[in-house]
Every structure is written in C-alpha cells, then in structure tokens.
Amino acid sequence: MNNSRLFAAALLLALPVAARAQTKPAPKTTTASKPATEQVTEVTEDLDPATGKVIRRTTRTTTLPAGTALPSGNGTAIAADGRATDAQVSDFFREKTTVGTLTAPALLDAYNRFIEQVRADRRGWKPADWTNAAAVLSSLNGRYDQVRANFVLDDKVTIRSQQAEFQALRTTRQISDQVSDKL
Numbered sequence: 001m002n003n004s005r006l007f008a009a010a011l012l013l014a015l016p017v018a019a020r021a022q023t024k025p026a027p028k029t030t031t032a033s034k035p036a037t038e039q040v041t042e043v044t045e046d047l048d049p050a051t052g053k054v055i056r057r058t059t060r061t062t063t064l065p066a067g068t069a070l071p072s073g074n075g076t077a078i079a080a081d082g083r084a085t086d087a088q089v090s091d092f093f094r095e096k097t098t099v100g101t102l103t104a105p106a107l108l109d110a111y112n113r114f115i116e117q118v119r120a121d122r123r124g125w126k127p128a129d130w131t132n133a134a135a136v137l138s139s140l141n142g143r144y145d146q147v148r149a150n151f152v153l154d155d156k157v158t159i160r161s162q163q164a165e166f167q168a169l170r171t172t173r174q175i176s177d178q179v180s181d182k183l
Contacts, residue, residue, distance in 0.1 A: 083142055084135035092117070092136045099139045104150035107143055108159065114140060115162040122169055127177075130170055137166055 089097045093113060102110060118133055125133075144159060151159070 082135055083139045084132065088132065089136050089139055092132065099143050102143050102147075104147050104155070107140065107147060108151070108155055110140055111144075111159050111162050115165055118166055118169060122173065125173070130173065133166070134170065137163065 084092070086098050086100070089099055093110070097110065099110075114133075114137065121129075141163070148156070
C-alpha cells in the first residue's frame with residue numbers, strides 16, 4: 001500500500017517534466033495576404049531525461065483554410081487546441097463515448113480504460129498513434145477540469161498518476177526512438 005502511494009507521488013512529480021515533451025500548438029494567426037487562411041504553428045520539444053531541459057525544439061508552420069483542424073499523420077484531424085473529437089475518442093475506446101457528458105465516476109472509468117489501452121497497444125504504435133492518444137487524453141483532461149470538484153482526493157491522485165504514466169510512456173518511446181536512430 002505504501003509503495004503504491006510512493007509510486008503515485010513520484011509520478012506526480014514527474015508529470016511537469018514529461019508534459020513539456022508533449023506537442024503544444026501555438027495560437028492561430030490569420031495571414032494578411034489571404035484572409036480565408038490561417039497559419040498554425042506547432043512546436044515540439046524534446047527533453048533531456050537527466051536534466052529535464054529542452055535539447056531540441058522543432059517548429060512546424062502550416063497554412064490551412066480558416067476554421068479547419070490541424071491534420072495529424074494518419075489522415076485524421078485533431079483540433080488546433082490538441083483535443084480529440086468525440087468520434088476520435090469513440091474510435092480510441094472502440095465504443096461510443098461523448099466526453100462532454102461524462103460524470104465524475106464515468107470519467108474515472110474512462111481514464112482507467114485509457115491507460116489500460118495505452119499499456120496494451122503502445123508497443124506497435126507509430127508517432128501518429130501517440131499523437132491521437134495524446135489528443136484523447138487532452139479531451140479527458142478538459143472534461144476533468146470541468147468536473148474536478150466532484151472528485152475525492154484519492155481519485156484525483158489516481159487520475160494524475162495515470163496522466164503522468166502516459167507522459168512517461170510517451171517520453172520513453174521518444175527517447176528510445178532517438179537512441180535507435182543514432183545506432
């Protein structure tokens with residue numbers, strides 16, 4: 001029992017460091033030459049696992065028609081705020097899920113199913129799959145922000161540890177890919 005609480009606390013401490021490695025879209029700006037388009041800038045930061053400092057920052061700017069979503073690598077679109085649509089969440093969970101209507105107990109169950117699915121499927125994932133999973137997590141996090149007051153402390157710790165575990169798994173995969181590219 002003490003070890004699980006210690007592990008959860010360690011994951012909570014690792015969350016801010018791991019969260020910085022996540023892709024963060026910049027705010028949209030409308031171009032002056034074509035008012036019907038907008039430029040979307042996406043910044044990806046890779047962190048040094050030992051120090052937690054940024055070792056590489058990649059910036060990608062894309063010009064899109066106004067009001068469209070930023071495309072991801074596998075042909076599905078993720079909103080510019082990084083959240084998945086209900087259809088994408090349903091595809092991820094393999095059952096119809098409407099994030100905006102989840103109650104606190106249902107949201108806790110959704111986080112549990114999310115991390116279980118990540119654990120089960122992650123070995124075969126490509127970067128686009130990680131991006132889609134991050135978008136699903138972002139949608140769950142958005143709903144969590146809305147209903148946070150309805151959770152007891154233990155449930156909040158459980159959710160934070162699952163968020164941290166996802167970030168740790170994703171960062172581990174990114175580091176593993178970088179190391180294997182250099183071999």
